Amino acid sequence: MSELGRESLRNVVLISSAGAGKTSLVEAMLFAAGAVPHLGSIAQGTTVSDFEPEELHRRSSVSTSLLRCSWNHTTINLVDPPGALHLLGETVMALRAVDAMILVVGVSSRIRSELIRVWSRVRALGLPCLLFLNELDKDSASLDGVVAMCQRDLGIMPLPMSLPFGSGVQLEGVLDLLQQSVITSRTESPTFQQMPIPENERAVVGDARKRIQEAVAERDDRLLEQYLAAGELTQEELINGLRLGVQAGTIVPLYSGSAIKNIGLVPLLNAIVDFLPSPMDRASRVALEGLHPDTGEAVSRRAVQEDPFSGIVFKTLIDPFVGRLSYLRVLSGVLHADSTVFNSSRGSKEKNGHLYRVLGKKHMVVPLAGAGEIVAIGKLKDTQTGDTLCDEHALICYPKTVLARPVLSFAIEPKSNADIEKVSLGLHKLIEEDPTLEFSRHADTKEMVLSGMGQLHIDLALEKLRRKYGAEVILHMPKIPYRETIRITAQAQGKYKKQTGGHGQYGDCWLELAPLPRGEGFKFESKVVGGAIPRNFIPAVEKGVVEALHHGSLAGFPVVDCRVAVYDGS
Amino acid sequence: MAFKIAASMGFKKALEAAHPVLLEPLMTVEVEAPADHIGSVIGDLNARRGRILHVEAKDQTEQITALVPMAELLTYATTLNSLTAGRGSYAMEFARYDEVPRELAVRIIEVHKVETHAAAH
CATH class of the missing domain: 3.30.70.870 (Elongation Factor G (Translational Gtpase), domain 3)
Incomplete structure (x- = not known):
């Protein structure tokens, strides 16, 4: 895999609300790209990315899956995290592994609050983004509706790049605005048919294409001049302009289709290859910056194989039989199987076992992984999700992702x-x-x-x-840890006498209890004067008080915030 | 040994005379909710014996900081979800202990005595 040029790799995460169709979309992309022979379905539990029993019977992803396919000589790593709000932690960690994202909006699931919350995190990272409107075959599907929704809820202005060809259950394919052709496909075969745009659709396509040209021209004075003069941009200028716009985050292209019908995947796959950044592209915009774990100095790496190895673990899987697998994004350098690396988050050396390339539940052994790759590492001992691994002679520690606390x-x-x-x-x-x-x-x-x-x-x-x-x-329901305390000062005598032959036992003490301010806990002091109680018995008095402190008089809860003084006795 | 037992006995006697009261843990709760749900969220926090400390607007969401007894928050995640149509989120941490209102304390003590009694059998 190290032979793969770095430019021909894309790491992409899919983001959506639960039920929008991420897993189906991944399945359809793998099918369209020829990585799987059949189009699996969630209803039948045959998708590549959902395989844990908990996912099959819920028909919903519960953990992040890793998939991989190849399109136009480019390897695409797809990260499919669960959409449910309660599992947001998985999604947030998955963002560390990728260079771009596809936001999936289902016609039926709409944009829910969890998506708005993930979106605010993604925005902070500045990840380039493509939008995909799924379930285009449903009658209620409306591109204009989605555009308005994205504007209102997410604050982005998506740019439609494909239009439906046919509508509702009659949906046959999509109109690819960039290639100016109709692309139709079927669920039985990954091949697709490309045809010229029919007469009756030309006006619509012309208008939509004009909007794309304008969006690109607006970003660049030179292009704008040319656009105004010639009334058009060349195909090459258009593609370059879109790439720059997407990577800068100023253009969010909107694709559409139906994952379960294998419709609309070709323009999307093209866009991943043409517009989304490679690991190198991404690193040139957002530097790989961390701290030296010993000196605290700022250090950085380049996303090239020549730099020392570094990477971030974004997922840990523990199987009772296989053992521990750590999913790692290699950020710089090369990681070799069966080598020693340094965990700079914990300050310990780690011996890594085999490296695996992951496709759903399948693992294939690979000898090494270069910058930009995602691999699973076997048999790491102390490494946890979120840790940085690096070359033991060139230390770096990347900032940790802050996860929400349990509620x-x-x-x-x-x-x-x-x-x-x-x-x-x-x-x-x-x-x-x-x-x-x-x-x-x-x-x-x-x-x-x-x-x-x-x-x-x-x-x-x-x-x-x-x-x-x-x-x-x-x-x-957990018990509430109630406690007890006192309101006023009180005094009492404790007297214990036991004289049944031999040495008698006798103890007599006067105690004073006084309230302390909230949070002060417990204080004990001796105010005995004149040896009323021999000094060596005072610790016994304290012990007795501490023991009684555990069970208050109201309902047996621990007593806090009081001062106990022993002041007399015999 | 004798002094230990004597001290224990003395402490118990003094405790009963010192007007014992029940304390409960209070949590600092930070709720983030869309502005149009803020009224119902604050109303609900008040009903949970909460004390609103601070309300701050951030973009289109409002952030409410409140002091609420832990006992009232056991299923708050579910409540907040339904109050805000899934748009609200919250975080909480222990703040301090404070006195339980008298009528409530009586009930808690009652329940607790029944429970310990049941556990002993």
Whole structure:
């Protein structure tokens, strides 16, 4: 794979709300590009990217999949993260692996709030973007509607690049505005037919093409002059202008089609190759900057194989049988299988095992991976999602992605004693795969608490826990760690006498309890004067108080924020 | 040993005389919601014994900072979702402990006693 020129690689993530059709679109792209022999379907559970049991029965992706195809001599790595809001962490991490994105909008799913939230993150990264309107075969499909929606909800002005040919269930193909042709295709075969634009569609195509020309000309004074003089731009100027506009983020081309009908994929694949940036292009706009982990100095890398190796782990997969797989985006240099690398986020050396190229659930062993590539690494020990790996002689640590903190917590109780061990072992492994889960034992209530981003997130974690680690748990609302304190100062005597032959036991002390300000905890002091209580017995008094502190008088909650003084006794 | 037991007994006696009260954890909650849902979000936070500390407009969303008892937030994720048609989000962290209102404290103590009683059998 190192033979591949760097210019002929694209790393693209697909972003959408749940149910807009990312997974179907990926499937259709793989089919159209000839990477899979049949067009799989979500309804039948035959897509390349959804293969975990949790995804099959939900008919929805729950984890990021990695796919790969080739189009016009260019390798395209496709990253397909789940769309559900509760699994946003997966999507946010996937953004670290790519140079561009395709925003998928389904006619039926519209633009939902989760998409608006992912979008705000993507915008901050300045990732170049293509839009794809899916489900064009539905009657309610409207390009103008999508354009208006994108403007209102996402603040972008998409530029239509293809138009439907036929409508509703009669949709046969798309009008490719750039190539000025009709492209039709069928679900049985990946080949497509290209025909001249029919007479009755020419006016519409002419108008739409004019809009593209104008959008390109507006960005460049020289092109604008030429456009105004000649009334047209050449095909080459148009393509170059679009590429620059897309990569600068000023133009967002809108493609359309139907993934499950294999319609509209050809113009989209062309656009990925022609307009989206290669890893080199991207690095020339957004430098690969990090810090030296020891000195804190700013250091940077170039996205070339000649620079020292560096990369970011954006996903971790733990399989009870295969072990641990870390998905890595190589940012600079070359990573060789079975070598030693340095984890600069943790400050430890790592011995990496085999390298794999990933296609859905299939893994193919490769000897090395160069800058820009995405690979899975076997058998790393301490490396977690988000860590930087680098050459041990040229250290760099890239900034960590900040993930949202969990918002929903449940107390979990193992169903049987046999499950106790499995539960905590399994959950710790799940957390390594998914850093947006949290698991802890509460010090006050002694409950095991599992926290996640929402109900679906917790349900999924427990489903995986059952399937992968065979542990069953019951969920409860977590107990609230109440505490007790006092309002006023009070004094009392404690007297203990036991004289049943031999040495008698006798203790007598006077205590004073006084409230302390909130958050001060507990203080103990001795104000005994004149040796009413021998000095060496004072620690015993304190111990007795501390023990009693654990169980308050109201409902047995720990007592806090009070000062206890022993002042007399005998 | 004798002093330890005596101290324990003394502490318990003094505690009962010192007007014991129940404390509950309060969380600082930061809610982000679209401006047109802000009224229902604030209303709901008030109903949850929350104290609104701060409201700030950011683009088209508003950010509300409030102090809310943890006990009222157990299923807040679901509520906020339905209040804002999925557009709201929130983050929270522990702020401090504060006194539980008297009537509520009585109920909590009652429930807790039943639970500990049940657990002992």
